[in-house]
Amino acid sequence: MTESWTVLKVLRWTTDYLAGKGISSPRLDAELLIGSALTKDRVGLYLCYDQPLEPAELTQIRRLVARRANREPLQYILGHTEFWSLPFKVVPGVLIPRADTEILVEEVERLLEQSLPAADDLILDVGTGSGAIAIAIAHTFKQRWPTMQVDAIDVSDEALTLARHNAEQNQVAGQIRFHQCDMAQLNQIDAAKPYRMIVSNPPYITTAEMTELMPEVLDHEPHLALEAGDDGLQCYRLLCAQALSALQPSGWLVVEVGATQAEEVQTMMEQAGLEQTFQRQDYSGIARVVGGRSPVAAPKL
Ligand SMILES: C[S@@+](CC[C@H](N)C(=O)[O-])C[C@H]1O[C@@H](n2cnc3c(N)ncnc32)[C@H](O)[C@@H]1O
Structure with missing residues (x-):
């Protein structure tokens, strides 16, 4: 030239x-x-x-x-993105955090604001990926709840390495413990007590829907972060099955869901014994978040 x-x-x-x-x-x-x-x-x-x-x-x-x-995603090429107005490094091999997931963080914030957690309460982020949700929560509550502790798990080594970097970059590394753990085995996390809240944006795309994804997603983002079996619900089944044992009394399970999954996930939560279940819509009117609460403890006689 x-x-x-x-x-x-x-x-x-x-x-x-x-x-x-x-x-x-x-x-x-x-x-x-x-x-x-x-x-x-x-x-x-x-x-x-x-x-x-x-x-x-x-x-x-x-x-x-x-x-x-x-058709490589712009964020992978630039090496960074923004989530919850915070800077995040992104690398191929780890899902790029989506603006849609900020609705889930808003809902977590709303529920925690209703009654601020006790000093030693724990939060769990399942499938942390880049660390987006755990870091957004830790950043939001760091001042008001200085003893807060978030456990963040993922099966992916690459995700955990990136999430640790992002936690340091956003000055919340001291608030988050990262563990390599499968969501099928939450009891293997070495937590001091049951969780005050479990939050997750798990994989939820059906095997059939995978073929319809944009090339940016299908050809470049990790399928481990996206695909969840024939009906896309397998991670919710795992989380609901463990919710009552992993949550403290009155603790919340709050999850992001795919565009058509809210009803089924809410029913699944109710069948698992969770109460006060709810759905929250995103700004286009699609139910994006479903939550439920473990029952209060039976009074001691
Ligand atoms: C949809 S991504 C969400 C990432 C991040 N939380 C976010 O919202 O941007 C799902 C994450 O779950 C992780 N994952 C998939 N299967 C898992 C399993 N069985 N146990 C734990 N994590 C898993 C993936 O590696 C991926 O990081």
Whole structure:
């Protein structure tokens, strides 16, 4: 390329190229990719539209654009995202936290606000992935509940390594203990007492639905984080089966569910003996969160 390849010219070319590859927000993605290659934010990029690009800069832009054209998620290419207004590192092999999951954190916050936990109460995040939920909760309650302890489990080593990094980056490493553990065996977590709350955004996509996912998800995100058997409900079965033994009296189980799963998961919770079950809709009116509470302890005679 010659000096005629200015930032603006590359931006226009990249936008058209990504649009041709079926990317739904080609201009924004082009800006973020070029900005990343040039270590500039979007405003910084606008301010240097006429700047000619060096060959090394063009090479780096080409590399990033080729990855996006291959439908790799933008967040994996940039290496970071935001969740609950906090910065998160993301790496291929670990699910990218979704804005939808903030509804689950809002619900956790609402329930904990109703009666702030006792000093030694514990929270459990099942399938922590990047650590998004555990870190958002710890960050929100760190000041008001300085002794708070969140246990965060995942079967994936890669996820736990990333989650530990994100906890440090967000200054909540002291509030979270990470364990490698299968959600089928919550009794193997070395917890001092039953949990005040168990929260989870588990895998919930059915085997049939997997084939319909966007290439960004199907070809690049870990299937371990997504797929949950023929009916997508296998993780909820595991969590409901263990809820009464893992929760303290009046403790909450709160989970994110797929778009059509709320009724079945609520029924499952009721059949498992949970009370005060509820659903919470997201901002598009889809029931996204289901919760239930373990019964209060029988009074001692
Ligand atoms: C949908 S992702 C959620 C990640 C993160 N909590 C979030 O909301 O962004 C589900 C997570 O559960 C983990 N997982 C899958 N099967 C598991 C199992 N049997 N036991 C524990 N974790 C599991 C996956 O590795 C993945 O990190």
